[in-house]
Amino acid sequence: MLDYVFFxxxxxxxxxxxxxxxxxxxxxxxxxxxxxxxxxxxIDDALSDEIEERYDALMDMNRALFERGQQEDADNYQGxxxxxxxxxxxxxxxxxxxxxxxxxxxxLSAEEFGEVVNAIVDAIENPDTxxxxxxxxxxxx
Numbered sequence: 001m002l003d004y005v006f007f008x009x010x011x012x013x014x015x016x017x018x019x020x021x022x023x024x025x026x027x028x029x030x031x032x033x034x035x036x037x038x039x040x041x042x043i044d045d046a047l048s049d050e051i052e053e054r055y056d057a058l059m060d061m062n063r064a065l066f067e068r069g070q071q072e073d074a075d076n077y078q079g080x081x082x083x084x085x086x087x088x089x090x091x092x093x094x095x096x097x098x099x100x101x102x103x104x105x106x107x108l109s110a111e112e113f114g115e116v117v118n119a120i121v122d123a124i125e126n127p128d129t130x131x132x133x134x135x136x137x138x139x140x141x
Contacts, residue, residue, distance in 0.1 A: 001027070002043075004055055006035040010080070010098050011058035014106065018054050022047060053109065060110040061101060064093075082117055087125050 006012040012028075012035035019026050019039060027038040043051065064081050080098035085091055104113055128135060 001038040002041055004037040004039070006037075006058070006062050007033060008062050009035060010102055011062040011105075012037070014061075014102055015055060015058050018106075019051060022050070057105050057108075057110045060113075061105050064101075082113075084117065084121050086121065 004015060006015065009030070012030070015037055016026055016028060019037065024039055024043070029036045029038075039051070061080065064083060080096050080101040081093040082096050082101070083091060084094055108116070130138070
């Protein structure tokens with residue numbers, strides 16, 4: 001069996017829904033904040049690659065949610081966040097609704113979403129007042 005482990009229910013639920021939509025019947029277990037998904041090893045290579053890519057993307061969400069959970073106070077708030085790396089080396093977190101983040105991660109890979117986030121951070125830290133058309137012309141695109 002192939003084991004996939006999560007530490008937050010949101011990415012776990014997303015992953016289970018994903019593999020079921022692919023026609024698989026995963027074995028699942030949830031205990032003490034650990035969520036496990038087990039799949040048979042005899043999955044075709046193309047599907048296995050899709051599953052690994054989806055797992056990697058959801059692990060990024062899982063890490064963000066887990067880190068956020070580590071910072072929660074006694075009120076036990078739940079949420080999701082996006083890590084922003086600023087040019088001065090500082091790392092900050094942007095609070096994002098976990099449902100919205102799950103939708104985003106359902107469409108984009110972690111790398112693609114990271115590109116979007118980095119483009120936004122760059123635009124904020126290095127504002128360019130030219131119009132989009134002027135920038136495209138200057139880039140030659």
